[in-house]
Amino acid sequence: MQTETFKVPNIKCGGCVKAIEDGLSALPEVAEVSASAERKEVVVRGETLDRRQLADKLAELGYPAETGAE
Numbered sequence: 001m002q003t004e005t006f007k008v009p010n011i012k013c014g015g016c017v018k019a020i021e022d023g024l025s026a027l028p029e030v031a032e033v034s035a036s037a038e039r040k041e042v043v044v045r046g047e048t049l050d051r052r053q054l055a056d057k058l059a060e061l062g063y064p065a066e067t068g069a070e
């Protein structure tokens with residue numbers, strides 16, 4: 001299992017958390033998504049994750065990740 005963590009500054013509330021968790025969970029390679037409004041962080045687990053694809057999806061959902069945060 002692979003883990004990718006993203007810093008996402010504009011997670012503001014539970015609605016944002018749900019939108020991100022639902023949006024990323026829709027990707028077939030994603031097994032688990034945990035978003036936190038408190039930490040402004042999204043943790044994704046799955047097999048063969050493509051970090052760029054996940055970042056693109058976050059941006060598409062309206063929650064762009066900070067670049068450079070590995």
Ligand SMILES: [Cu+2]
Binds near residue numbers: 011012013014015
């Ligand atoms: Cu929100």
